[in-house]
Amino acid sequence: MTGAPLRIGFAGANAERGWARDAHIPALKALPGLVIHAVSARTREIADQAASAFGAARAYDNSLDLARDPEIDVVAVTVKVPEHRAIVLAALQAGKHVYCEWPLARDTAEAEELAEAAHKAGVHVAIGLQGANSLAVRHASRLVHEGAIGRPLNLRVVSATAGWGAIAPPHYAYLQDRRNGATLATIAGGHTLAMAAAVIGPFVEVGACNSILRDRVEIAGTGELVERTCADHLLIHGRHAGGCVSSIEIVSGDGMPLRFELQGTEGKLEITGRHPGGYQCAALTVTGPPGSEPQPSSDLQGLEGAAINVAELYRRFEQDIRSGNRTVADFDMAVKLHRLLDAIEVASGEGHNVRPYDIETER
Structure with a gap:
């Protein structure tokens, strides 16, 4: 370039x-x-x-x-x-x-x-949804859109992060206050929802049960207890534009591996990965049905952990700036994701399914 x-x-x-x-x-x-x-x-x-x-x-x-x-x-x-x-x-x-x-x-x-x-x-603007932009997720999306698993039927996801557990470091105390906008729902939840939408399409209906399982959090090294006002566990079920249904669990205080299992009429696709900060912070692996195209390898050498997916997003953003194209997730995509999170909050609070575009229409 x-x-x-x-x-x-x-x-x-x-x-x-x-x-x-x-x-x-x-x-x-x-x-x-x-x-x-x-x-x-x-x-x-x-x-x-x-x-x-x-x-x-x-x-x-x-x-x-x-x-x-x-x-x-x-x-x-x-x-x-x-x-x-x-x-x-x-x-x-x-x-x-x-x-x-x-x-x-x-x-x-x-x-x-x-x-x-x-x-x-x-x-040009880019929003840091590096997990949904990763080579693995883009490859999974391509396999699905090319019909490798037939028509997507159901998606099951368990997405965990070590954050929002019983103890938080001092510089993460602000993450416990929902007014700051940096919560389990927005961070781990937002990244996970973006991944699901990238592979099987946008949500058209959602239901949810958001819970605060620990309402007091110890600040490490101080003994101080602060109130947690944001959910530390999320259960979300949804229907997507193509008819696929999904169940997504966002788990806090745990470093378990990502579980992403998509069943279609002609086969199954999985995405696996593990990082204490959440799936978006490390390399991911796609396993497609027998005979499907293998996952491409990155030509960026010497990267590990959190830098892997961020580098891929920066590379595409640079290409957009130089070419005038607009391929990366931008602030419009961020607004859609914020609205989806609003719909999930309403669904959990009111106990019924919500269409995200109804939230948008009301604004």
Whole structure:
């Protein structure tokens, strides 16, 4: 691919811990068409340390200043969800392309605002649904759409994460408060729902039972107990556009393997993987029916864990920016996923099935 490398500015960099360090930075180092140009953090000291560790030319203690830097082409938003809105809007107003981590926003109304701003800006945006964009999930989707298992009949998923258990580290205390928009439902649930929709099509009807099984959470190392106001277990059943039905369980406080089993009229397809942070954080394997096309291998070398799927998403996003195509999940897709989560919340609270597009119509 021709052209100078696209310069990335990271809002939310930390050399000692965090998603940017573990996933974004190694992913970008495997992609010659992208370069880390600037970082921001909540203090100048943390920003300077991150710039030194990641090889960035500039460091900011204000992410809004980073978003407006004229030498940055793409702003990557990897801060906490409540901080997404201000940084994304600043980047769009400055004409930057934006890669924002999922969840896009604290709620659907805020997500709709950001999607509208992206349309007005006319730039490329990507939402960090790297699991649904992974080579394995795209391969599974291709097999299904090419008829490898016949007509999809039923899908069973168990998707687990070690988060939202009985104990949380101090920097994850905010994940227990549903008002912050970063919950088991939005993070593990959103990623899992996106995977299901990518393989068998969009949900047209959902029912759910969302539960808070532990209403107090210990903050590690402090003995403090905080209230959990978000669900820590989800049971979702749905019907999809092609008639396939699904049952999806989102399990917290557990590192069990992903279970994704799709039965069709002519065969069965499975996706397997394991990572304590959730299925989207590591390599996945597709097992199709006998004689089906094998899963392609990535040509990106030296990547492991969380960086694997993030690198694939960055690669496609770069291709979109350079070609003018729009193939990656964008803020419009994020809005649809936020609305689906709203429908699941309504279904659980009211005890009946809900059509996600009815939620959309009411807005």
